[in-house]
Amino acid sequence: MIRWLVAAIGLSVAASPVLAADPVEIGIGYLGRAGVKAKLSLVELSAENDGVAGARLAIEDNNTTGKFLNQRFTLEEVRLNDNDDVAKAATALSERTGFIIADLPADDLLKAADALRDRRTLLLNAGAIDDRLREQDCRANVIHVAPTRSMLADALAQYLVWKQWKRWLFVVGSHDQDKLYADALRRAATRFGAKIVQERTFEDTGGARRTDSGVTLIQRQMPVFTQQAPAYDVLVAADESEVFASYLPYRTWDPRPVAGSAGLVPTSWHAAQDQWGAIQIQNRFAKLNSRHMTALDMQAWTAARMIGEAASRTKSGGPKAVSDFLKGPDFSIAAFKGRRLTLRDWNLQLRQPILLVDGRMVVSVSPQEGFLHQVSELDTLGVDRPETKCRLQ
Amino acid sequence: MQAAMKEDGLRTRLHCLLFGMAAWLAAATPASAFIAYVSNEKGNTVSVIDTNSWAVTKTIKVGQRPRGIEFTRDGKLVFVAVGDDDSIQVIDVAKQEVVDTLPSGPDPELFALDPDGKLLYVANENDNTVTIIDVEKRARLGEIQVGVEPEGMAISPDGKILINTSETTNMAHFIDTATRQIVANVLVDARPRFAEFKRDKSEVWVSSEIGGTVSVIDPEKREVTDKISFQIPGLRSEAIQPVGIGMTKDGKTAFVALGPANRVAVVDATSHKVTKYLLVGQRVWHMAFTPDEKYLLVTNGVSNDVSVIDVAAQKVIKTIQVGELPWGITIAQP
Numbered sequence: 001m002i003r004w005l006v007a008a009i010g011l012s013v014a015a016s017p018v019l020a021a022d023p024v025e026i027g028i029g030y031l032g033r034a035g036v037k038a039k040l041s042l043v044e045l046s047a048e049n050d051g052v053a054g055a056r057l058a059i060e061d062n063n064t065t066g067k068f069l070n071q072r073f074t075l076e077e078v079r080l081n082d083n084d085d086v087a088k089a090a091t092a093l094s095e096r097t098g099f100i101i102a103d104l105p106a107d108d109l110l111k112a113a114d115a116l117r118d119r120r121t122l123l124l125n126a127g128a129i130d131d132r133l134r135e136q137d138c139r140a141n142v143i144h145v146a147p148t149r150s151m152l153a154d155a156l157a158q159y160l161v162w163k164q165w166k167r168w169l170f171v172v173g174s175h176d177q178d179k180l181y182a183d184a185l186r187r188a189a190t191r192f193g194a195k196i197v198q199e200r201t202f203e204d205t206g207g208a209r210r211t212d213s214g215v216t217l218i219q220r221q222m223p224v225f226t227q228q229a230p231a232y233d234v235l236v237a238a239d240e241s242e243v244f245a246s247y248l249p250y251r252t253w254d255p256r257p258v259a260g261s262a263g264l265v266p267t268s269w270h271a272a273q274d275q276w277g278a279i280q281i282q283n284r285f286a287k288l289n290s291r292h293m294t295a296l297d298m299q300a301w302t303a304a305r306m307i308g309e310a311a312s313r314t315k316s317g318g319p320k321a322v323s324d325f326l327k328g329p330d331f332s333i334a335a336f337k338g339r340r341l342t343l344r345d346w347n348l349q350l351r352q353p354i355l356l357v358d359g360r361m362v363v364s365v366s367p368q369e370g371f372l373h374q375v376s377e378l379d380t381l382g383v384d385r386p387e388t389k390c391r392l393q
Numbered sequence: 394m395q396a397a398m399k400e401d402g403l404r405t406r407l408h409c410l411l412f413g414m415a416a417w418l419a420a421a422t423p424a425s426a427f428i429a430y431v432s433n434e435k436g437n438t439v440s441v442i443d444t445n446s447w448a449v450t451k452t453i454k455v456g457q458r459p460r461g462i463e464f465t466r467d468g469k470l471v472f473v474a475v476g477d478d479d480s481i482q483v484i485d486v487a488k489q490e491v492v493d494t495l496p497s498g499p500d501p502e503l504f505a506l507d508p509d510g511k512l513l514y515v516a517n518e519n520d521n522t523v524t525i526i527d528v529e530k531r532a533r534l535g536e537i538q539v540g541v542e543p544e545g546m547a548i549s550p551d552g553k554i555l556i557n558t559s560e561t562t563n564m565a566h567f568i569d570t571a572t573r574q575i576v577a578n579v580l581v582d583a584r585p586r587f588a589e590f591k592r593d594k595s596e597v598w599v600s601s602e603i604g605g606t607v608s609v610i611d612p613e614k615r616e617v618t619d620k621i622s623f624q625i626p627g628l629r630s631e632a633i634q635p636v637g638i639g640m641t642k643d644g645k646t647a648f649v650a651l652g653p654a655n656r657v658a659v660v661d662a663t664s665h666k667v668t669k670y671l672l673v674g675q676r677v678w679h680m681a682f683t684p685d686e687k688y689l690l691v692t693n694g695v696s697n698d699v700s701v702i703d704v705a706a707q708k709v710i711k712t713i714q715v716g717e718l719p720w721g722i723t724i725a726q727p
Contacts, residue, residue: 332604
C-alpha cells in the first residue's frame with residue numbers, strides 16, 4: 001500500500017506540467033584567482049571570464065532542464081587577489097553553496113580542500129592539471145574535471161607513436177611547471193615506445209612577450225637553438241609558462257613538426273571541435289559570451305553540468321546526495337567527446353578523450369585506436385589504478 | 394518401401410515446381426521495387442536508391458548538412474532538414490529535385506509528420522524549441538520550449554502525443570498536440586537521440602547514445618518500465634551507442650542501430666531481449682523498412698554506404714555505396 005502510494009506520488013510529480021511549489025535552489029560557487037595568464041600569441045590571450053563563462057552556460061543548460069524538475073541553479077563567482085586567504089574565501093563561500101568549482105593553483109586547491117574537510121561542500125577542480133592532486137595529495141572532497149598533465153602527455157605520445165614519429169628532440173622550459181610537463185612527457189615516451197634523442201633546456205632570461213621588432217630576432221634565435229640535433233622526427237616542447245614554444249614552428253633548423261606546448265597541442269577542448277554534436281555547445285557558448293570556448297571554459301561547463309546531471313538523477317540539490325551519485329557506479333556524463341565520461345573511483349579523476357589541435361583544427365582525438373585497456377581505453381591516458389599513489393580519505 | 398520412395402519423388406517434384414513458381418514470381422513482379430531516399434550529411438546530397446536493383450539511381454543536390462529525411466504521406470514529396478541552412482527543403486519525387494523550402498527555425502535535425510500529414514513538428518537543436526509547421530501553407534504555427542538540444546521526434550499513432558527527446562537535458566518530453574503543452578518529462582540515459590512508438594501505442598522506445606541504452610516507456614504511465622542494454626564480446630561498452638530504432642508493424646521485432654559498434658541489434662520487442670547482433674558498416678545511424686517489411690535499410694555514416702538487412706532471415710545481404718556520411722533514410726509507402 002505504502003509502495004503504491006509512493007509510486008502514485010512520484011507519478012503525479014512526474015506527470016504534472018505545472019509545478020506549484022517553489023523550485024529547489026542549488027547554489028554553485030566559482031573560486032578562482034584574479035588576473036589572466038600571460039600568452040605568447042595575441043590571439044590566445046585569455047578572456048577575463050575564461051572558465052566562469054563555461055560555468056555560466058552550464059547553469060543556463062541546467063536551468064532549462066531544471067524547469068522540468070523544479071530545480072533552479074545559481075552561480076556565485078569569487079575572485080582572489082594575491083594576498084587573499086584561499087582557505088577563508090572557500091569557507092565563506094561554502095556557507096552559501098554546496099558546491100565550489102575551483103580554478104586554483106595546486107597549493108591553493110589543497111588549502112581550500114583541507115579548509116572544507118569537515119563541511120559538506122564538494123570541490124570540483126576545473127583548472128589544476130597537476131598529477132599530484134590525484135596521487136599523493138588526493139582528497140576525498142575534490143573531484144577533478146580538468147585532465148592531468150600525464151593524460152595530456154599520453155594523448156600526444158599515442159598519436160606521435162601512431163604517426164611513427166618516435167624520435168623526439170625534447171626542449172624543456174626552465175620553470176617548475178615546464179619541468180612537471182616534461183616529466184609527464186618523458187613518462188609517456190617510455191610508456192608508448194618513443195625515444196628522446198636529445199633534451200635541451202630553454203632558459204627563461206626574462207624579457208617582454210611583445211616587442212616591436214620581435215619576429216626579426218626570433219627568426220635568428222630559433223634555428224640556432226635547434227641546430228646540430230641528432231636525427232629526429234618531431235620536436236616536443238614542454239613550455240607551460242609560454243616563454244618559447246610558440247616561436248618554434250617553421251623556425252627549427254631541420255624541417256620538422258613541433259608538438260607539445262606549440263604546434264600539435266593536447267587539450268581537453270578547442271573552439272574548432274565540431275564532432276559529436278559539439279557544434280551545438282560551440283554555438284550556445286558563442287551566443288552567450290561572444291567569443292570562442294576554451295579548454296578551461298569546457299572544464300568549468302562540465303563541472304557545473306555534472307552537478308546538474310547528479311541533481312536531476314537524484315532529484316536532489318543536497319551536496320551529500322549529489323556527491324554520492326557522482327562518486328557512485330551510475331554516474332556518467334555526456335560532454336561532446338563521442339563517449340560517456342566517468343570518474344576513476346580511486347582518485348575521482350574524470351576520464352576523458354583528449355583533443356590534439358593545431359590551433360585552427362582538431363587533428364586527432366586520443367586515445368588512439370590500438371591502445372588497449374582491460375577496463376576503459378580512456379585509462380590508457382594518465383596514471384592508472386595499479387600505479388596510483390592516491391589513498392582517498 | 395516403394396510407396397515411400399514414390400512419395401519422396403513426388404514431393405521433390407512438387408518442391409521443384411513450387412520453387413520454380415516462386416522464382417518466376419520473384420522475377421516477374423518486382424516485389425521490392427521501392428524507392429529509398431538517403432541524406433548524406435557531409436556530401437550535401439540525397440541519394441536515391443531503387444530497391445529492385447539495389448543501386449543508386451540519382452544523387453540530388455540539397456542544402457548544407459542534410460540529416461532528418463521523411464516522405465510525405467502521399468509519397469509525392471520528401472522533406473529533408475538542412476541544419477546549417479536553418480531550413481527544411483522539399484524534394485519533388487517526380488522531378489527528383491529541390492522545389493521548395495519550409496521555414497523550420499534554427500538548425501533543424503529531426504522532425505515528425507502528424508498522421509494526417511498536415512503538420513510537421515521540427516526539433517531545433519540550437520534554441521531548445523520544437524517548431525510546428527503547417528505543411529500546406531508553408532507557415533510556422535508556433536513553437537514549444539523543450540530541453541537542451543532537442544533531437545528525437547516521434548508522434549503517437551493517433552497523433553495525440555508528440556515525443557521530443559533533448560540530448561543534454563536527457564529527457565523524453567511528452568507534448569499534447571492539441572494544447573501544444575508539455576504534459577510529462579521522463580528522464581532517460583545520456584544523450585537521447587531517437588524515439589519510436591510501437592504501432593499499438595503500448596510502448597515508446599528512446600535510444601540514449603552516450604548512456605548506451607534504450608529506455609522502454611509506458612506512454613500511459615509516462616515512466617520508464619524497462620531498459621535495454623547491449624553487450625558485444627570484444628567491444629568496450631563506450632563504443633556501443635544506440636541511435637536509430639525500427640520496429641516491425643506487428644510490434645514483435647525491433648532493430649537498434651548501435652553507432653560506432655558497427656552493428657544493428659535485433660531485439661525481441663515483447664521480452665525486450667537482444668537476440669542477435671548484425672554486423673553492418675561503420676557508425677550506423679538510422680534505418681527504414683521497405684513497406685512489405687522484407688528489407689531493412691540502414692545508413693552507415695563513416696563507411697559511406699547503406700546495408701540491406703533481410704528482415705526474416707536477420708542477415709545483411711547487400712551493401713550499397715551512397716554519398717559522403719549518410720545519415721537519414723526514408724522509404725515511400727505504396
